[in-house]
Amino acid sequence: MKYLIILLLITTASFAQKTTVYTIGDSTMANKKDPDKNPEHGWAQVLQPFFKENIAIENKAVNGRSTKSFINEKRWDSVYKKLKKGDYVFIEFGHNDEKIEDSTRYTNPHTSYRYNLIRFVKQTREKGATPILLTSIARRNFNEKGVLVPTHGEYPLETRLVAQEYKVPFIDLEYYTELLEQSYGPEKSKQLHLHFKAGENPYYDKDKADDTHLSLKGATSIAQIVINQIRLLEDTSIEKLKKSIK
Template sequence: MKKYIILTLLITTVSFAQKTALYCIGDSTMANKKDPDRNPEHGWAQVLQSFFKQDIIVINKAVNGRSTKSFINEKRWDSISKKLKKGDYVLIEFGHNDAKIEDSTRYTNPHTAYRYNLIRFVKESREKGAIPILLTSIARRNFNDKGVLVPTHGDYPLETRLVAQEYNVPFIDMEYWTELLEQSYGPEKSKTLHLHFKAGENAFYDKDKADDTHLSQKGAVEIAQIFIAQLKLLNDSSLKRIKGNIK
């Protein structure tokens, strides 16, 4: 009996060790939301597990309201980097809250602190043998009165692109692809990708809701699909395991 228990534990340990973690770090556009059965808001990384086979384990550590600065200062990154093992992946998507210039706990200059925080995530992931993947922030639904989608992220996506290029990091330009998504729906229908409800229309909101940053479940799924489609197209040998485990 003792031998059987030991053998079972060994098999379980080996099986778990063979799984690859996909850590997601970022802000509320990625984060898991409470009460997902009732809450219409979803982060796109919240729905990501369903796109992978069981050998990839999505560990979504994105948190509402965080910038690269606050994510580091709150020791959230340290807690993740300690657990990274060789062959794990780290999705990195920040920018929405780094731009909060009125908040000293979150704001970063895109060309200095933001840039160097991204470099830190990249270098420290690689030191553990993990593979970083850099993403630009997803677009906001921000149409002007002429129906033109106007960008809101300033120079943060540019710096993400530059860091990816300089450090040869796998990169997906989520801003670009989600701009195309918003434009394909147009000014009115794109509301379905986000959180637009009249008071009483949804039990979760007792007042009118008009949120063009955060995502509905539909929006989260469509953006996760964009990520998966672009991941498949990346030509990088370090992504072989994760790409091979897409359903």
């Protein structure tokens, strides 16, 4: 009995020492079903192996969500209630905030989107946790001249402005994923996404040409970019996180 109590105390202490990184966003981050078979991966889905055991990744990103629907569906509330001092929240939205034909998701970048980001930042800090803002990843959108054309409008700009105004640790993921896409070029960059002929992959029975969502290669490459940028951030609030990178 005595040894059981000691073991329970050790286990509880180990658990209590863990820092949680919550990731909130859309399908470009989210966990996918059947990861052993499904070619699609979110970059936060593959983030855990980059950290030591004292960091726990809680990927709360969900396919198809904007800042608006994430809040309205109480998904942010579920994260906020669990946040504790010393935790981190990675915030990357934009892809679905752009959906102007959908009133349940669309946000004006200069008003609702901006203030939703500010809400995430302020409420994260209320709990003694640290927000990290990230711009949306770039789409593979090359024109006929081989130029990568941006698709996110004013949303990345607003993310940059909120980060600057509220002194939030910031990763310009749009920029770094643009560099990634360009380094692969118009054809090879298909490897970062989901491009399959019918029957080429058992998961797809029809042709697949998806330039937004990520293959395992693409997700892992972007997770590595995030890790590299965390290492370079000069902000005392993320020192614990930096030291926890393998």
